[in-house]
Amino acid sequence: METFYPEFLPRFDELLRQLAGRPAAVVGHARPDGDCIGSQVALARVLRALGHEAVCVNADPVPRRLQYFAGDETFARPGALDARDFAAVFVDCADHDRAGREARARFPAPAGVVDHHLSNAGFGVCNLIDPASAATAEILAGLFFDRGLPVDSVTAQALYAGILTDTGQFRFNSTSRRTFILAAELLVRGAKPAQAGYELYERETVGKLRLLQRFLSSLRFECGGRVCIGVLPDGVFAETGSLSEDTEGMVDYTRAVDGVEIGVLVEERPDGIKASLRAKDPASRVDLIAGRFGGGGHACAAGLTVPGEKAATFIPILVAAIEDQFRAVAAVRARPV
Ligand SMILES: [Mn+2]
Structure with missing residues (x-):
């Protein structure tokens, strides 16, 4: 397989080093969308597979249509976390405030930021920000594959949902060759497009x-x-x-x-x-x-x-x-x- 984010790999390795020996908080933005939840679930699962303790943190609950993708992952409100020294990774947050005031105050110095918003100036120690990527889930999928990290079927489906939603079902301008190749690799790991489409677009109230x-x-x-x-x-x-x-x-x-x-x-x-x-x-x-x-x-x-x-x-x-x-x-x- 080709390398998807060669320029990010030294910083991604540095981020993993920053997380060593501390519980990780994977923080998403308020009013989370598919890319946010998918990225949080995927990163928390991969970190856990690497032996880290990881918890997903969000100011708002997981929306009904995204609950399927969260699987058995639990999402904590920032105020419900214990007082330990968490290493925080913010995903899909264009800036520190997007996670909500409480999360910003709880994690004033994030270890990492993974995002694809053009306006993101980088507010973590290790900033993995690529505006050319269609989704934060695309960046994470690429980094996981580049480093040969364990992507199981739940992780693959979560990343697929992030890419599917942020590309408007592979329609938006940001949809690239890389987007399709990564989506195809996620299918190899167990992502199910028909199931994802049903959960996201055919269960409206x-x-x-x-x-x-x-x-x-x-x-x-x-x-x-x-x-x-x-x-x-x-x-x-x-x-x-x-x-x-x-x-x-x-x-x-x-x-x-x-x-x-x-x-x-x-x-x-x-x-x-x-x-x-x-x-x-x-x-x-x-x-x-x-x-x-x-x-x-x-x-x-x-x-x-x-x-x-x-x-x-x-x-x-x-x-x-x-x-x-x-x-x-x-x-x-x-x-x-
Ligand atoms: Mn996004």
Whole structure:
């Protein structure tokens, strides 16, 4: 087999050395997604197979649709951990705060960071950050194979789920030759694509579909049809019998419209708004738009939160920021080379 992450191997070895003799905390981000849970489960299992004690830590519970991939792995809240000196590895967290305030305070100096977010500046001792990778699970799969570490069928399925979800089922721009080769190797180790697809995409609740119905009926178009925005008002989860985790993937509908370049989901919460941005073309750099509001992410997928804000007042401000970005991108394109 080829080597997938040759440039990361010295640092990965250093990370494993950092973990020696200490229990490991594998920390994921708040409101975890498939890549987060898959990466946490896989790394904890591999560390355990190497003789480490490892525990998965997350500020929020594992969403219903991802519980199958967690298997018998237990997830601890940061506050529920004992006082021992854990060596923390943060996975799929664009920055230290993404894990939540409590996790950040509990693990102020992470031993490692494994991530693929463009905006990640590296906040650990050993930073394994590759924005060219489609998923954190892709980086982990590559490193595990490069080092010949034990990847069993549960680990393989968890990594496969991470790659499947973060690539939008192998559709997004980030999907590469390496993504497919690693996915194929995971199949060799026991990953089951049909089972993963069933668990992730064919077990929706009625509440989630009602939520989707509300979301689709809220869609509005801005910037001459180049931007599509959908809103989930405060209270909509109770009204539709859905959960906040059911918003996962919903923003993709805003981008799916022909002619739309940037899609946005604005979620109104009692304490402010949360927005997810998606672009078709990485040149749109939605991470820069999110960055104006203190958020971040990838060129094609980014997020932000604004405390104390309402959707009605925030959307015009966001549209103005997107218009600015369209102008900046157009100016770069018009520049003679
Ligand atoms: Mn990810």
